[in-house]
Amino acid sequence: MTDISLCLVILLTFLTLKAESTLTLSLYRCSNSSYPNTTLTSYKADLDLILNSLSSNSRVPLGYYNTSSNAVYGSFLCRGDLSPGECEDCAKNATKTIVRLCPRSEWAFLWFDQCMVRYSNRNFFSSMETDPHLDGYNGESTAEPKQFMAVLEKTMGELANKLAAKYLRVEKKYATKEVKINAKETLQTMAQCTPDINVTGCVKKQN
Numbered sequence: 001m002t003d004i005s006l007c008l009v010i011l012l013t014f015l016t017l018k019a020e021s022t023l024t025l026s027l028y029r030c031s032n033s034s035y036p037n038t039t040l041t042s043y044k045a046d047l048d049l050i051l052n053s054l055s056s057n058s059r060v061p062l063g064y065y066n067t068s069s070n071a072v073y074g075s076f077l078c079r080g081d082l083s084p085g086e087c088e089d090c091a092k093n094a095t096k097t098i099v100r101l102c103p104r105s106e107w108a109f110l111w112f113d114q115c116m117v118r119y120s121n122r123n124f125f126s127s128m129e130t131d132p133h134l135d136g137y138n139g140e141s142t143a144e145p146k147q148f149m150a151v152l153e154k155t156m157g158e159l160a161n162k163l164a165a166k167y168l169r170v171e172k173k174y175a176t177k178e179v180k181i182n183a184k185e186t187l188q189t190m191a192q193c194t195p196d197i198n199v200t201g202c203v204k205k206q207n
């Protein structure tokens with residue numbers, strides 16, 4: 001099955017996308033490796049520094065920010081339909097929550113439905129990566145699965161093209177598409193790349 005891989009975030013939903021006031025945690029991962037427990041290391045200090053920097057730069061037009069300090073790299077991305085204020089709320093919360101959920105981890109990432117935050121001891125900026133990833137589905141079924149899958153595959157391809165075209169005009173690499181499947185069902189899709197990923201990486205087809 002043809003699939004578009006979109007940096008860290010692929011969100012496909014059958015529900016109307018709208019900003020929620022409550023943050024919903026989808027997934028998080030912490031590295032098993034801890035940074036050294038010694039005051040001689042500056043890892044903790046650098047980590048605190050970048051998380052503070054992410055938090056205080058969370059009201060930005062793109063809804064994306066990256067920063068680094070020595071060997072620690074971090075970024076956040078808000079879902080493209082969030083207002084700057086909603087983005088700020090999410091990023092501020094996520095930078096605190098990630099420390100609470102992943103104390104002493106060398107790298108970690110956390111996805112709310114509304115934003116994601118990630119840090120690492122490795123520079124991950126500008127490189128298209130398919131991991132970490134999250135696959136999920138709801139338990140509902142469609143009346144016409146064959147028709148649905150055909151429309152889905154076609155629409156995802158069109159969404160990728162839309163994203164590629166959009167990339168040239170705007171920096172917020174976010175696109176949505178809505179298609180009627182039949183009289184009763186509507187498919188809603190969205191895709192987003194972090195703005196540091198180039199157009200090739202952003203719309204890369206995977207097999």
Ligand SMILES: *[C@@H]1O[C@H](CO)[C@@H](O)[C@H](O)[C@H]1NC(C)=O
Nearest residue numbers: 021022023024092093096097
């Ligand atoms: C982050 O959001 C969650 C869910 O809305 C909430 O329970 C939690 O108190 C918030 N944490 C902070 C530090 O704002």
Ligand SMILES: *[C@@H]1O[C@H](CO)[C@@H](O)[C@H](O)[C@H]1NC(C)=O
Nearest residue numbers: 029030031032033107108132
């Ligand atoms: C971390 O440890 C758990 C349990 O030992 C293991 O299942 C998991 O694969 C490890 N994760 C990484 C990223 O090494």
Ligand SMILES: *[C@@H]1O[C@H](CO)[C@@H](O)[C@H](O)[C@H]1NC(C)=O
Nearest residue numbers: 034035036037038039040104
């Ligand atoms: C890490 O250092 C703190 C403060 O020195 C100490 O309380 C804690 O027990 C240490 N943890 C480990 C796993 O060594």
Ligand SMILES: *[C@@H]1O[C@H](CO)[C@@H](O)[C@H](O)[C@H]1NC(C)=O
Nearest residue numbers: 065066067068125126127196
């Ligand atoms: C953020 O990412 C961009 C794109 O990779 C890079 O050019 C820039 O240096 C990064 N910013 C920091 C502070 O590392």
Ligand SMILES: *[C@@H]1O[C@H](CO)[C@@H](O)[C@H](O)[C@H]1NC(C)=O
Nearest residue numbers: 126127128197198199200201
């Ligand atoms: C796009 O980014 C990838 C890394 O993710 C790199 O290999 C490739 O050379 C870049 N392409 C262009 C046109 O800059």
